Amino acid sequence: MTRPTDQPGHTPAQDEEARLAALNAYGILDTPPEPAFDDITELAALICDTPIAVINFVDRHRQWFKSEQGLGVRETPLDISICAHVILQSELFVVPDTRQDARFACNPLVTGEPYLRFYAGALLKSPEGFPLGTLCVLDHRPRELTEKQRIALTALASQVMNNLELIRVQQAQAALIEQLQSAQKELIHLASTDPLTGLYNRRAIEERLSQELALIERGRAPAALMLMDLDHFKTINDDFGHETGDRVIEHFARVCKNVFRQSDIIGRWGGEEFVVLLPGATEAEAWQAAQRLHQSLRQTPLVGDEHPPLLITVSIGLCSLSKDCELEDTLRQADELLYQAKDSGRNRTVCASATTDGETPDDLTTPD
Template sequence: MAPYPAYPVPADEDQRLRELERYGILDADSDEHFDRILDLTAAIFGTPIVAISLVEADRQWFLARRGLAVRETPREMALCAHAIVHDEVMVVPDARADERFRSNPLVFADPHIRFYAGAPLQTSGGHNLGTLCVIDREPRELGPEQRELLHRLAQLAMRELELRRLAHLCPVTGLPTRHTFLSIGEREFERARRDQHPLSLLLFDLDNLRLINNRWGHLAGDQVLTDVVQLARTFLQPQDFAARLGDGEFALLLVGIQRDQAMALADGLRTAVAHLPGVYSHSDFRLTISGGLTVLSPSDQRLSDLIHRAGRALELAKGNGRNQIASLFDGP
């Protein structure tokens, strides 16, 4: 046990960690945009140490830093682990006089933190991924205007994180693509096995996207893709994950719901898509989807086991006439 008080855990910790993973920035290299934000922050506040820190389950990792030799620290040592619990700037005028930190190795040894101020890096959903922090080896105070300025700089850093995330999304649907799905899906798979909670995978295809493109044009096809994705989002919970795998192929990873609930959701989506209005509304054309559903089994070793099983179920749905959800399960 650490010889200093335990860090507080945010109420949204599980989803906060999910959001952090889904930004795809952990262990990534810094770049000139983050470096410029740090240079600006250091010039404004005049501190020898500035950093953009991301707080994972068991470590604090620095996406960008000035004045620090290390790239990460254990979470229990991180002052930022305390700062992410708050939505406002956290200021520690003198860490040696603060009972939370006086026995912390980062305070009584290198880098000898005395003053700390951290502004949370908050997502649009209200989850604090980490902080933009300024650190000094001498006690200091921070006035209201300086706190607000640090908060605004943290928003600027968060904007850069968001731009990085958007660069990896499908430009038509705004969904992650296959590569990201495989990476995030594997993490959810491992989490579900570790925590022994349910996990379902629905793969579905737009049955007649090619016909839409040929009859009404690709702009109409793109609008259909956008409309279907917006509709699908209404069926999902924050912890779920959606991705576009191909032209008209999508994946929905459903976290924490049982088999019957997942099947009801999948068929509800199928029914809703069939009533979705579009450019084809005044014709005899009807938009439909075919889907393949499976759930996590004790014998599954990797996410690919679910993908293979859901893919086989999807082929069954297509072979049986389309506009239906087929399911394949491994085990009872």
């Protein structure tokens, strides 16, 4: 394969930037030691009978060691790096005696600690042909490698690259899994959310009601349930258009989010109908919440092109969700209470206990 740095029309700076980009794509720099790489340096030192073995990558201003045996440091400056010369080679690079090589005789790593006299490095090259670093062995005395040692060192360098490619594949798979999980969450959200209001849609609220009822049957405190219908919504659509009707729906949803507790479940039942599940709330507590909703709607008209601004009102049927009832029966009861509220003048809440305990409707209703 032709190395990218050998292709015509490339400047040295462009080639180096491409090489660094290829190195950074592996995400290997400054990662902690790993047994898979430490095993390779240990084996390289053993096979080549050297006190030092290193897997290093040549960064912009340093050489960084993913694994090292016998050196005791994780990086050195690039200007004293022997390996920086190796990445310019295409084959195994061997320096039998650094003191006899003009390129390295004055290198501080040769003239001082750790007094490196022998070097052999096998190139670590990406599949695209970019030189990334080396697997090298070093000694404190001049020497040579046997042919078998040269072959083994080159084979171990290939194993380093195989490990890098495996890491890159695993990283790509992890990123793909994360994207799929994110997409799945988004699909679940879209499947359970009303697109106009951002509230639960009917299917999601039905599932949540069933879950709540199951919890109540296992001992959780009963909940309260509201079925709500915006008053005169058809007239609003007819008089002001469907765009204004959508704004009314959105406005009502925002008011509900501000009025009800964070633990309350608010859903759009369909059209201009809404459902609120209040876990652990009694009818009396839910009735107080309904009063706050009526009051908030009176105080927050829909302001827009309409003159005067629209005041939205809502009719509400309110009952309990308990272990002694079926969900369908409870929803039917809430619907009947809602229509009582509408038949008695709208803009009010009718509570189940107002009709089942012998109280007069006005005791637990909200007048205009």
